[in-house]
Amino acid sequence: MSRPQTDIEAGREKLVETAEQIIRERGAITFTIADLAAEAGMSQSNVYRFFASKDALAEEMAGRWFADKTAIMEKLVEEDIPVREKLYAFFARRLAVMQQRFDENPELFAAYMELGDLHFEVIRGYVDLADHYMAIILAEAMEEGYFRGLELDMVVSLVNMMVQPFCNPRVMMMLNRAADEEKLRLIIDAIFDGLHAPSGQTGETELHLAG
Amino acid sequence: MSRPQTDIEAGREKLVETAEQIIRERGAITFTIADLAAEAGMSQSNVYRFFASKDALAEEMAGRWFADKTAIMEKLVEEDIPVREKLYAFFARRLAVMQQRFDENPELFAAYMELGDLHFEVIRGYVDLADHYMAIILAEAMEEGYFRGLELDMVVSLVNMMVQPFCNPRVMMMLNRAADEEKLRLIIDAIFDGLHAPSGQTGETELHLAG
Amino acid sequence: MSRPQTDIEAGREKLVETAEQIIRERGAITFTIADLAAEAGMSQSNVYRFFASKDALAEEMAGRWFADKTAIMEKLVEEDIPVREKLYAFFARRLAVMQQRFDENPELFAAYMELGDLHFEVIRGYVDLADHYMAIILAEAMEEGYFRGLELDMVVSLVNMMVQPFCNPRVMMMLNRAADEEKLRLIIDAIFDGLHAPSGQTGETELHLAG
Amino acid sequence: MSRPQTDIEAGREKLVETAEQIIRERGAITFTIADLAAEAGMSQSNVYRFFASKDALAEEMAGRWFADKTAIMEKLVEEDIPVREKLYAFFARRLAVMQQRFDENPELFAAYMELGDLHFEVIRGYVDLADHYMAIILAEAMEEGYFRGLELDMVVSLVNMMVQPFCNPRVMMMLNRAADEEKLRLIIDAIFDGLHAPSGQTGETELHLAG
DNA sequence: GATGAATGAGGCTTCATTCAT
DNA sequence: CATGAATGAAGCCTCATTCAT
Numbered sequence: 001m002s003r004p005q006t007d008i009e010a011g012r013e014k015l016v017e018t019a020e021q022i023i024r025e026r027g028a029i030t031f032t033i034a035d036l037a038a039e040a041g042m043s044q045s046n047v048y049r050f051f052a053s054k055d056a057l058a059e060e061m062a063g064r065w066f067a068d069k070t071a072i073m074e075k076l077v078e079e080d081i082p083v084r085e086k087l088y089a090f091f092a093r094r095l096a097v098m099q100q101r102f103d104e105n106p107e108l109f110a111a112y113m114e115l116g117d118l119h120f121e122v123i124r125g126y127v128d129l130a131d132h133y134m135a136i137i138l139a140e141a142m143e144e145g146y147f148r149g150l151e152l153d154m155v156v157s158l159v160n161m162m163v164q165p166f167c168n169p170r171v172m173m174m175l176n177r178a179a180d181e182e183k184l185r186l187i188i189d190a191i192f193d194g195l196h197a198p199s200g201q202t203g204e205t206e207l208h209l210a211g
Numbered sequence: 212m213s214r215p216q217t218d219i220e221a222g223r224e225k226l227v228e229t230a231e232q233i234i235r236e237r238g239a240i241t242f243t244i245a246d247l248a249a250e251a252g253m254s255q256s257n258v259y260r261f262f263a264s265k266d267a268l269a270e271e272m273a274g275r276w277f278a279d280k281t282a283i284m285e286k287l288v289e290e291d292i293p294v295r296e297k298l299y300a301f302f303a304r305r306l307a308v309m310q311q312r313f314d315e316n317p318e319l320f321a322a323y324m325e326l327g328d329l330h331f332e333v334i335r336g337y338v339d340l341a342d343h344y345m346a347i348i349l350a351e352a353m354e355e356g357y358f359r360g361l362e363l364d365m366v367v368s369l370v371n372m373m374v375q376p377f378c379n380p381r382v383m384m385m386l387n388r389a390a391d392e393e394k395l396r397l398i399i400d401a402i403f404d405g406l407h408a409p410s411g412q413t414g415e416t417e418l419h420l421a422g
Numbered sequence: 423m424s425r426p427q428t429d430i431e432a433g434r435e436k437l438v439e440t441a442e443q444i445i446r447e448r449g450a451i452t453f454t455i456a457d458l459a460a461e462a463g464m465s466q467s468n469v470y471r472f473f474a475s476k477d478a479l480a481e482e483m484a485g486r487w488f489a490d491k492t493a494i495m496e497k498l499v500e501e502d503i504p505v506r507e508k509l510y511a512f513f514a515r516r517l518a519v520m521q522q523r524f525d526e527n528p529e530l531f532a533a534y535m536e537l538g539d540l541h542f543e544v545i546r547g548y549v550d551l552a553d554h555y556m557a558i559i560l561a562e563a564m565e566e567g568y569f570r571g572l573e574l575d576m577v578v579s580l581v582n583m584m585v586q587p588f589c590n591p592r593v594m595m596m597l598n599r600a601a602d603e604e605k606l607r608l609i610i611d612a613i614f615d616g617l618h619a620p621s622g623q624t625g626e627t628e629l630h631l632a633g
Numbered sequence: 634m635s636r637p638q639t640d641i642e643a644g645r646e647k648l649v650e651t652a653e654q655i656i657r658e659r660g661a662i663t664f665t666i667a668d669l670a671a672e673a674g675m676s677q678s679n680v681y682r683f684f685a686s687k688d689a690l691a692e693e694m695a696g697r698w699f700a701d702k703t704a705i706m707e708k709l710v711e712e713d714i715p716v717r718e719k720l721y722a723f724f725a726r727r728l729a730v731m732q733q734r735f736d737e738n739p740e741l742f743a744a745y746m747e748l749g750d751l752h753f754e755v756i757r758g759y760v761d762l763a764d765h766y767m768a769i770i771l772a773e774a775m776e777e778g779y780f781r782g783l784e785l786d787m788v789v790s791l792v793n794m795m796v797q798p799f800c801n802p803r804v805m806m807m808l809n810r811a812a813d814e815e816k817l818r819l820i821i822d823a824i825f826d827g828l829h830a831p832s833g834q835t836g837e838t839e840l841h842l843a844g
Numbered sequence: 845g846a847t848g849a850a851t852g853a854g855g856c857t858t859c860a861t862t863c864a865t
Numbered sequence: 866c867a868t869g870a871a872t873g874a875a876g877c878c879t880c881a882t883t884c885a886t
Contacts, residue, residue, distance in 0.1 A: 007848085032876060043851045045879075054877070114328070150397075157389055158397055164382050165372040171382055174338075175375075178368050186361075186369055186406065194405020195397065218866090243859060254868045256862075265860065429845090454880060465847045467883075476881065539747070549807075572819075579811050580819055586804050587794040593804055597797075600790055608783075608791055608828065616827020617819065640869085666856060676872050678858075687856070847886085855879080862872080 011050040015040055016061055020108060029058075029111040055118075062115045062122040069094050070126065073133045083141045087159075088188045090137060091166045092181055098169055102177060113170050130167065131156060141192070149197025159191055222261040226251055227272055231319065240322040266329075273330045276323050277337040280305050284344045294352045298370075299399045301348055302377045303392055309380055313388060324381050341378065342367060352403070360408025370402055433472040437462055438483055442530060451533040477540075484537045484544040491516050492548065495555045505563045509581075510610045512559055513588045514603055520591055524599060535592050552589065553578060563614070571619025581613055644683040648673055649694055653741060662691075662744040688751075695748045695755040702727050703759065706766045716774045720792075721821045723770060724799045725814055731802055735810060746803050763800065764789060774825070782830025792824055 018040040022031045033054055037044040051057040072093050076086065102109045116123050135156050141147065147155045164171045165179040166187075172179055229251040233242045244265060248255040262268040283304050287297065313320045327334050346367045352358065358366045375382045376390040377398075383390055440462040444453045455476060459466040473479040494515050498508065524531045538545050557578045563569065569577045586593045587601040588609075594601055651673040655664045666687055670677040684690040705726050709719065735742045749756045768789050774780065780788045797804045798812040799820075805812055 033878080034876080044877085045852075046850055048878070049849075117325075154394075154397075158394055158401075161376040161386065161390060161394065162373040162398060162401070164375040164379075164386075168375075168382065168385065170385070171375050171379060174379065174381070175372065179372060183365070183369055183372065185409070186365075187373055189409065190369075190373070190401055190405035190407075192405070194401035194403070196401075198397070198400065244861080245859075255860085256869080257867055259861075260866080455882080456880075466881085467848080468846055470882075471845075536750075576816070576819075580816055580823075583798040583808065583812060583816065584795040584820055584823070586797040586801075586808075590797075590804060590807065592807070593797050593801065596801065596803070597794065601794060605787075605791055605794065608787075608831070609795060611831065612791075612795070612823055612827035612829075614827070616823035616825070618823075620818070620822065665854080667854085677856085678873075679871055681857070682870075847884105849884090849886105851881105851883080853880095856877095858876080859874095860872105863868105863870090865868085865870105 008050060012060065015047065015050055015057065016064065019057065019061060023111040024105050024108050026107075029114045058115050059119045059122060062112070062119045065112050065115075066122070066126040068097060070129065072097065073130060077133050077136055083137060083144060083146075084188065084192050087134075087137050087141065087191075088185060090134060091163055091188075092184055095166045095172075095179065095181070095184060098172060099177065099179075102169075102173065106173075109169070109173060113173060116170075131160065134159065146192055147195055150195070155195070158195060162187060162191060219261060223271065226258065226261055226268060227275065230268065230272060234322040235316050235319050237318075240325050269326050270330045270333060273323070273326045273333040276326070277333075279308060281337065281340065283308065284341060288344050288347055294348060294355055294357075295399065295403050298345075298348050298352065298402075299396060301345060302374055302399075303395055306377045306383075306390065306392070306395065309383060310388065310390075313380075313384065317384075320380070320384060324384060327381070342371065345370065357403055358406055360410075361406070366406070369406060373398060373402060430472060434482065437469065437472055437479060438486065441479065441483060445533045446527050446530050448529075450529060451536050480537050481541045481544060484534070484541045487534050487537075488544075488548040490519060492551065494519065495552060499555050499558055505559060505566055505568075506610065506614050509556075509559050509563065509613075510607060512556060513585055513606055513610075517588045517594075517601065517603070517606065520594060521599065521601075524591075524595065528595075531591070531595060535595060538592070553582065556581065568614055569617050571621075572617070577617070580617060584609060584613060641683060645693065648680065648683055648690065649697065652690065652694060656744040657738050657741045659740075662747045691748055692752045692755060695745070695752040698745050698748070699755070699759040701730060703762065705730065706763060710766050710769055716770060716777060716779075717821065717825050720767075720770050720774065720824075721818060723767060724796055724821075725817055728799045728805075728812065728814070728817065731805060732810065732812075735802075735806065739806075742802070742806060746806060749803070764793065767792065779825055780828055783828070788828070791828060795820060795824060 015036065019031060019036055022035055022039055023029055031039075033044050033047055036057075037047050040047070047057075051060065073090065076090055076093065079086070079089075081089070135152065138147070138155050138159060139152055142152060142155065150158075160167075163184070165175050166172070166184050226247065230242060230247055233246060233250055234240055244255050244258055247268075248258050251258075258268075262271065284301065287301055287304065290297070290300075292300070346363060349358070349366050349370060350363055353363060353366065361369075371378075374395070376386050377383070377395050437458065441453060441458055444457060444461055445451055455466050455469055458479075459469050462469075469479075473482065495512065498512055498515065501508070501511075503511070557574060560569070560577050560581060561574055564574060564577065572580075582589075585606070587597050588594070588606050648669065652664060652669055655668055655672055656662055664672075666677050666680055669690075670680050673680070684693065706723065709723055709726065712719070712722075714722070768785065771780070771788050771792060772785055775785060775788065783791075793800075796817070798808050799805070799817050
């Protein structure tokens with residue numbers, strides 16, 4: 001309950017915001033501590049009262065990026081809606097947030113990708129959490145008879161792959177915002193309707209690797 | 212028409228190779244011009260005879276990365292095999308190449324991703340080419356009755372999205388090599404079997420966005 | 423005459439002790455004012471109420487180092503024991519104190535040496551005092567017939583030189599604690615038995631400087 | 634035989650000299666790389682072509698300090714002069730060099746002491762070498778009957794202690810140049826005439842430690 | 845009496861790049 | 866053609882110290 005914390009917290013907040021602003025103005029994550037301090041109206045040395053190093057600031061920023069998305073997932077899992085729609089919403093809601101961010105400022109978005117590269121641990125944690133929640137939804141779907149013949153782990157992995165453009169910001173960015181709700185819907189349907197173990201008889205893919 | 216040109220090309224070659232070697236040894240793209248020159252057995256200043264700047268070198272390196280994969284695609288499109296298998300091979304063959312590179316040296320692989328970030332134009336060109344070839348294959352599939360009710364552009368876009376982990380090295384790396392031929396096969400099948408316009412009656416996804 | 427003085431003294435005391443403690447824990451004299459304040463449980467700015475500068479603190483610390491040794495010397499001079507033993511005790515008693523301090527914490531000991539370098543004036547005063555007391559003892563010895571042919575000043579200087587490892591903490595430290603009571607005894611004896619003006623006839627040293 | 638080495642060596646030389654000059658002008662070892670570069674007429678970055686770090690420069694300087702003294706010792710040991718005079722010369726010759734340096738510039742001398750503190754390894758090597766040579770001389774003296782009743786190791790240690798002001802620059806400096814050839818002669822004589830194992834009967838020191 | 849906040853000056857080091865030879 | 870030498874600009878970080886409250 002000590003108050004000092006609060007002030008420090010406010011300073012951190014301000015710096016993170018200033019950093020975002022700089023990125024927004026300049027594009028890319030090229031700001032220096034000097035830039036940051038200047039823009040935030042404080043001395044370079046004072047920055048170090050709030051973050052022990054430039055790295056620490058970057059880590060904090062990376063962490064914040066996921067805050068709202070984590071909340072979305074947590075909330076959704078507890079909702080009572082049909083499983084197909086649940087999986088759809090699982091991606092759609094986060095997609096909306098990401099798209100908004102991207103549209104607001106693609107450069108800032110890109111800068112956060114860089115930040116992510118620099119602090120992969122932060123990302124890893126978020127990704128694992130997302131996989132966990134997705135597994136819950138997919139298990140529910142399997143109980144209803146979907147993905148016949150496949151193990152849960154496999155389904156999780158496959159679905160994860162097929163929806164990368166909707167949950168992986170990096171891919172989203174690379175595909176330059178081509179991912180939208182309509183496509184997500186079609187893909188989710190293709191997953192529910194077309195994803196199952198090979199039945200052996202019909203025209204399944206055979207090897208044609210020899211280049 | 213003077214000979215020097217040739218020597219220039221040889222020098223560029225050597226420098227690119229040296230750069231790769233350094234990355235291989237050190238991991239990540241941290242080499243300096245001094246490092247590069249030393250390893251290549253020439254002076255720092257001489258490096259500038261071959262590349263106008265460090266950036267130019269990076270661009271060259273990024274460009275080379277796609278050379279073999281382009282060849283694979285070009286060749287495949289002309290082969291006469293069933294369309295489902297063709298699409299499968301379209302990704303599987305390149306996947307094999309990328310996986311091999313990744314396994315050989317994950318660090319070098321990662322370094323190339325960084326390089327890609329730095330020189331996105333290079334990547335964009337490759338991606339567009341790949342889309343072009345894929346469109347040819349998918350058009351063929353549509354003639355055979357697949358993806359009913361969907362436009363070619365839409366199909367191209369959707370398929371592209373669903374197979375990102377198999378054609379986008381960055382995603383491949385992020386999923387930590389979870390992408391393999393078996394999963395690709397399942398996904399390709401899901402695409403052929405499950406991807407089509409919504410028929411309106413069955414359990415298709417409905418909107419559940421309201422968080 | 424106001425009370426504050428007392429508080430100031432208490433604060434100085436506390437800070438000096440805290441500084442010692444930090445050195446003890448960390449080795450070497452690397453603490454910053456921030457460290458010191460934190461460990462002492464006060465604000466950085468408050469430190470300046472007690473010491474005008476970091477330098478002033480260092481000076482105070484250097485001064486305290488000699489307090490007990492000064493007491494030892496003062497006491498000894500007034501004791502009534504044979505002069506040879508008195509000279510021996512003059513060094514032996516202080517040696518014991520220094521060795522104990524060194525053994526307790528060599529790092530702290532070394533840190534004090536640094537402190538001494540920084541504030542030589544403090545040391546100079548102590549050294550002069552020690553010389554003064556030693557002169558009293560040596561004068562007594564000369565009255566008993568020792569050091570025949572030499573002036574008191576010369577004897578003081580010579581003895582001082584020969585016993586550096588037993589009275590100069592820096593030397594003590596450099597010789598890595600090789601100085602002990604046994605050796606001191608042998609040297610004191612050599613001084614009483616061997617130190618006198620050259621008699622001219624026997625094998626005294628002659629010049630052999632020409633390199 | 635490559636030439637570049639030479640140039641680098643010249644640069645190192647120049648920087649060391651410049652550093653010495655700065656110390657001479659300013660007193661104490663407070664120069665920064667910026668100072669050094671400015672005084673040497675080059676850019677800060679260029680300094681790093683000659684020394685990998687400020688520390689490396691300091692180490693080099695510390696090392697050079699002993700070069701001539703080492704040469705003196707090596708030469709002396711092989712000379713054929715009476716042992717008492719040899720021991721005397723062993724210290725006297727180096728003393729002369731050190732005194733000259735001290736007189737030339739006490740501040741520079743002091744700065745080198747600091748340098749020594751910072752790079753003790755360098756010093757340790759020199760000290761060990763000196764002890765080695767001294768042991769050779771003292772062993773010779775023992776063969777002639779001196780130091781009766783004492784082990785060589787003990788004699789080395791004791792003599793070492795008694796002549797600190799003549800061989801340990803730090804002590805020399807502390808005693809403010811009181812050490813001179815005359816005193817050295819008296820002390821060497823005292824050593825030869827007075828240093829031996831206690832004979833038990835005469836007025837040897839007894840314990841008077843109880844403060 | 846005591847604090848938190850803030851600063852300014854400076855420290856070391858790195859590196860792409862240039863240029864005279 | 867190729868080099869060695871040199872640079873300048875910048876980057877991150879540290880710390881004693883001050884000052885309004």
